[in-house]
Amino acid sequence: MSEVLFKTEKLSKSYVSGRRTVNALEEIDLVIRRGEFVAITGHSGSGKTTLLNILACLDRGSSGKVLFDGVDVQKLGASELNRVRRDKVGFVFQSFNLLPYLSAKENVELPMEVGRLRKEKRTERSTDLLASVGLEGRGDHRPNQLSAGEQQRVAIARALANGPSAVLADEPTGNLDPDNKAAVISILRRLNIEQGMTVIMVTHDGDVAERSERIVRLAKGKIRSEGRGKFLRTERKET
Amino acid sequence: MPIILHFRRNVLRNRTRALVIVVMVGLTLGVFLVLSQVGNSIVAYTGEVEASVPNIITVQPANNFIGGGYFSLTIGAGSTTGLDANASAIVAATPNVVSVQRVFTQPLDLSSATSGATSGGSFTCGSASNPGVLGEDTTSQLKLVLGGLSGAGAVDVVEGRSLASSDENSTTALVSQAYATATGKGIGSNMDVNGTEFTVVGIFSQSCYTLIFPYPAAASALGITQASILYVVVNQYQNLATSLSSLQSRLGSSFNVQILANADRSSLQGAISAILLAANFGEYAALASGAGIVVVVFAMINSRRTKEFGLLKALGFGNAHILAEMLLESLVFTVVGLPVALAISYIAGPGLAQTILGGVGASTQLASPGSGGANVSARGGSNPFLQGIHFAPTLEVVLFGLAVTLILGLLGGLYPAVRALRLRPTEALRHE
Numbered sequence: 001m002s003e004v005l006f007k008t009e010k011l012s013k014s015y016v017s018g019r020r021t022v023n024a025l026e027e028i029d030l031v032i033r034r035g036e037f038v039a040i041t042g043h044s045g046s047g048k049t050t051l052l053n054i055l056a057c058l059d060r061g062s063s064g065k066v067l068f069d070g071v072d073v074q075k076l077g078a079s080e081l082n083r084v085r086r087d088k089v090g091f092v093f094q095s096f097n098l099l100p101y102l103s104a105k106e107n108v109e110l111p112m113e114v115g116r117l118r119k120e121k122r123t124e125r126s127t128d129l130l131a132s133v134g135l136e137g138r139g140d141h142r143p144n145q146l147s148a149g150e151q152q153r154v155a156i157a158r159a160l161a162n163g164p165s166a167v168l169a170d171e172p173t174g175n176l177d178p179d180n181k182a183a184v185i186s187i188l189r190r191l192n193i194e195q196g197m198t199v200i201m202v203t204h205d206g207d208v209a210e211r212s213e214r215i216v217r218l219a220k221g222k223i224r225s226e227g228r229g230k231f232l233r234t235e236r237k238e239t
Numbered sequence: 240m241p242i243i244l245h246f247r248r249n250v251l252r253n254r255t256r257a258l259v260i261v262v263m264v265g266l267t268l269g270v271f272l273v274l275s276q277v278g279n280s281i282v283a284y285t286g287e288v289e290a291s292v293p294n295i296i297t298v299q300p301a302n303n304f305i306g307g308g309y310f311s312l313t314i315g316a317g318s319t320t321g322l323d324a325n326a327s328a329i330v331a332a333t334p335n336v337v338s339v340q341r342v343f344t345q346p347l348d349l350s351s352a353t354s355g356a357t358s359g360g361s362f363t364c365g366s367a368s369n370p371g372v373l374g375e376d377t378t379s380q381l382k383l384v385l386g387g388l389s390g391a392g393a394v395d396v397v398e399g400r401s402l403a404s405s406d407e408n409s410t411t412a413l414v415s416q417a418y419a420t421a422t423g424k425g426i427g428s429n430m431d432v433n434g435t436e437f438t439v440v441g442i443f444s445q446s447c448y449t450l451i452f453p454y455p456a457a458a459s460a461l462g463i464t465q466a467s468i469l470y471v472v473v474n475q476y477q478n479l480a481t482s483l484s485s486l487q488s489r490l491g492s493s494f495n496v497q498i499l500a501n502a503d504r505s506s507l508q509g510a511i512s513a514i515l516l517a518a519n520f521g522e523y524a525a526l527a528s529g530a531g532i533v534v535v536v537f538a539m540i541n542s543r544r545t546k547e548f549g550l551l552k553a554l555g556f557g558n559a560h561i562l563a564e565m566l567l568e569s570l571v572f573t574v575v576g577l578p579v580a581l582a583i584s585y586i587a588g589p590g591l592a593q594t595i596l597g598g599v600g601a602s603t604q605l606a607s608p609g610s611g612g613a614n615v616s617a618r619g620g621s622n623p624f625l626q627g628i629h630f631a632p633t634l635e636v637v638l639f640g641l642a643v644t645l646i647l648g649l650l651g652g653l654y655p656a657v658r659a660l661r662l663r664p665t666e667a668l669r670h671e
């Protein structure tokens with residue numbers, strides 16, 4: 001078995017708004033190993049996004065431990081979390097979140113700008129990344145000149161910009177038609193297979209979840225069950 | 240470096256947004272520049288007026304010295320202790336005293352005026368053969384006094400010229416119209432006073448028989464050693480009261496020291512304070528509302544970027560980076576807005592100033608402030624406030640605008656930046 005990348009211990013998260021308290025996550029114990037392709041599913045409001053955001057260091061749990069690469073990120077300060085996000089996390093949003101005034105290439109290079117990579121290196125890397133998601137030659141287009149599927153592929157390339165330890169995607173196919181859905185999933189799968197990239201993907205779409213290696217089902221903030229997807233390790237070796 | 244890069248792309252590629260901001264900033268600053276120029280003009284002119292109105296204290300012998308006034312001179316009454324050279328020196332050496340004008344009044348021929356008149360007899364208005372003489376210092380900033388003691392108006396020369404400070408040690412003379420008519424004297428005529436030859440250089444309007452000579456020559460020709468009154472000019476209005484008491488204590492009780500009653504003076508002072516207050520208030524109000532508008536504009540425009548900041552945070556950009564980008568952006572916008580502001584101020588300034596100050600009009604020009612005859616140099620023209628005002632972008636105006644701009648820019652950028660920083664990336668990303 002490969003090394004543990006994420007480990008949560010009794011991770012809980014509650015949102016307090018006014019007098020109401022919502023327990024979005026309750027005592028989640030979850031282990032994700034390096035190189036896994038995990039789908040997190042569940043009904044709306046079951047806590048998928050909440051869990052993913054905490055794993056991605058975009059948010060903090062209310063209690064419990066979150067170990068990311070051996071570091072308890074719950075104990076890190078805001079600027080340390082920033083650094084973790086910059087260096088170790090590649091996040092893909094359901095709504096792409098590309099900056100409209102930047103070209104595809106510039107969007108991909110954006111995270112590298114904090115990383116202080118030299119300009120030629122950045123250009124080289126963004127060109128490679130765009131090619132790897134099938135967008136060679138589209139680097140100069142703005143988001144509004146790209147289709148939804150293409151935009152999401154730019155977003156995946158951006159997530160990979162700083163060579164993260166894991167790609168975390170929240171409903172990456174939620175806004176896409178079946179063809180683009182398939183394209184995005186196969187990019188993520190290829191990433192997982194070819195580079196051993198850890199992928200954690202939130203989806204409420206059963207078909208999409210089935211294409212992962214392991215499915216974690218949430219219900220009302222708890223892990224209801226775990227199962228295997230159709231994307232098995234054996235299949236992985238064949239591909 | 241990435242800050243500038245990111246900023247440049249953001250600004251250059253959101254042209255409409257940039258244009259709106261620059262115009263808003265320019266408009267606000269332009270109005271502010273105009274108002275501050277208007278304020279400056281008010282302050283400058285008011286200061287000029289204030290400086291031109293002398294603050295006068297009179298010093299007289301406590302008891303009637305020779306008489307209570309030239310035109311109703313009471314012969315032989317009262318004390319004979321006048322203001323001699325010693326008293327004048329004490330006055331001149333008193334702190335805050337700017338200048339001293341000595342004045343004496345006496346009939347040209349004292350013995351003939353008093354002959355046959357015992358104590359209590361009077362000498363009024365003089366005659367063609369024995370006119371009244373006023374010896375006056377010409378070096379003071381005050382106009383020559385017409386009648387003599389306090390309450391007298393200023394000399395109004397109708398022909399020739401008045402006495403200037405260069406006449407102080409000469410034997411030039413002014414004569415009243417009545418005297419000139421009665422004796423046939425004109426400009427250039429000579430007259431002999433106890434062996435001293437005086438030359439007439441000007442004729443002033445008066446129906447009494449009066450001669451005005453520079454004090455030193457007049458005093459020596461008539462054997463006068465003591466002045467009847469000193470007009471003491473104090474540097475500042477605020478120092479009048481302290482100067483009054485220090486003069487009184489230095490001179491002792493044998494002299495009356497008084498602030499020259501001057502209704503114009505006190506009402507002027509009140510008006511000046513009110514005007515200065517209003518001018519400053521207007522400027523601060525413009526600055527405050529300008530800052531308010533700029534801050535609101537930036538806040539509005541940047542709140543649409545909250546999601547973007549959330550994304551930048553999610554990608555690992557630090558708070559310092561986001562703050563720096565925001566501040567840089569608002570600074571650049573305001574600095575770019577400055578030329579717009581200068582243009583607006585240059586084009587719309589005169590009209591706005593006319594609207595604001597046009598109603599002030601000629602009524603603000605001072606009448607000669609009464610007794611003592613101060614030499615007020617009011618600006619000419621119909622509206623003195625509009626005269627010194629200029630809206631051309633001089634270096635001074637540009638630097639001033641730049642300073643204000645930088646402050647507004649920082650204020651405008653700080654609020655939205657700090658607000659954006661307090662959000663967690665997930666919260667910021669939820670913003671639409």
Ligand SMILES: Nc1ncnc2c1ncn2[C@@H]1O[C@H](COP(=O)(O)OP(=O)(O)OP(=O)(O)O)[C@@H](O)[C@H]1O
Nearest residue numbers: 015017022024043044045046047048049050051204
């Ligand atoms: N900022 C918040 N404030 C208050 N409650 C919140 C907040 N974010 C999420 N919640 C609540 O927490 C619970 C879990 O939300 P979460 O977004 O994780 O669900 P989800 O599984 O991602 O749902 P969906 O499939 O609709 O995206 C929900 O009941 C939600 O209403």
Ligand SMILES: [Mg+2]
Nearest residue numbers: 048049050170
């Ligand atoms: Mg969700």
